[in-house]
Amino acid sequence: MESRTTELEIKVALQEDLLDALNLALVHQQQQIDLLQEQLRHLYRMQQASNQDGESGSLRDDIPPHY
Incomplete structure (x- = not known):
């Protein structure tokens, strides 16, 4: 009976560490x-601030200089 109790106490301690x-x-x-x-x-x-300043919202909206 005592060994069973010891095993359960060990399991509980390990579970507490894991938790x-x-x-x-x-x-x-x-x-x-x-x-x-x-x-x-x-x-x-x-x-949002850059959109309010009139800048484009995305880099996709900017046309590269070579076009």
């Missing part, structure tokens, strides 16, 4: 997502 590691990975991923979203918002604001 902590997964939680830490999730926190890092969320921080990266937040950073990427902020960068995307910044690029969107820059594009």
